[in-house]
Amino acid sequence: MHELAGFILSEPQILEIASRFQKAMTDGLAGKSSSLKMLPSFLTKPTGQEKGTYLAVDFGGTNVRVITVEIQGNGAYRTLRRLSFPLQDRSKGYDLTTRETAGSDLFQFIAGQMNAILEPGQTYPLGFTFSFPSRQTGVNQAVLIKWTKEIQTSGVEGHDVAELLQKALVRKNIIQVIPRAIINDTVGTLLTASYSDRYADIGSICGTGHNTCYLEPGYPMTGKPMIINIESGNFSELPATGYDLQLDRQSQIPGEQRLEKMVGGQYIGELTRIIIQDFINKKLLFTYGRPEIFFTPNEIKCEIMARQLADKSPELTDIAQWLKTTCQIHHSLLEERRTLRTVASIVIIRSIQLIAATYIGMLKHIDPNLEKRHTIAIDGSLYELMPGYANMLSITIKNILKDKSNLITTKLTKNGSGVGAAIAAAIVDDARVD
């Protein structure tokens, strides 16, 4: 399958990507031209002793989560109430993520929903996780630079989302909620991990989207430590294949989020579909039919890839079942099923290798001779649920860093984007002199 040769990266290629990434970080920090935005969060790590009851809103995709959480000090926290709601629901006939919707309506919808978990008479400082590239001028201001992850709601790009939310709270007469901090989900993940682990200095999301933040030891503007949202999903100095270029061309924002389109859960199912479609067109697969699913954009989700990778049976019976029920291919050949599984695994392995390369680039930026311990805190469905993903990511890093690798820990930090927002609000509260 020479069509797939460009997907397999050698160790020198991974190191080359790592060093380009490291250079792009330095350039971005210095304000030079770079695909990495290096956005300041105006936060540093928590002490682990922050305490209090907070409200956290987590908006990073088409589902919004709201929690009330009690952070208890000594690295402990407890979720009190939680609520989750979609921004699009075809059966109810609404979709707040399209260009036809105004940003003010989107935020009023969110404010209205969050009301449901507030206890009467209680005041809640709010931490808001908004997981899109945003330029912050303070811990509670964030102007959306550009929507990612295919959201398109009007009147939000170029506007301060904290202000949009504040106005929506006023409109809905919700006076018990006091916005304190706005953060990216990667920052939430790092804050949550570092609340109990002093070595955590990198926070990353490997899910629908992909992005990473880290603790910059000396932020150029202040000379002090600052958590920086790299917006690494936009990294572009990558060896893209023809399939990647095709996916990029047909996406909402061609030319942007190039790394994310090669590694993120939103895109890798579609990438797999594009490859299989090419194989069918070249008569390498399913020569006896034209299964529509492989000719319909966005029909292959990464859950299907997970299912294919999980099929360890000698005859790949679950893949056969899926081909039968979903694709109307009743008599697939074992070879064909193997090809499907190989394509899925090659796309996944490349996702892991590219992400590992970026982590290595950032580790070398933070600690050039790799002398200290570092925890990379990771959340997201790919990392958590894709068979073999977490393990292989850690092995890839180990193979490359060799004897230095025992200093590096990668670990799942669940729900960091919600809890982290509460911790961010608590850090702000602790710093206030009222």
Ligand code: GLC
């Ligand atoms: C996209 C967003 C980024 C976010 C990531 C993970 O890449 O641009 O801000 O952190 O998705 O949700």
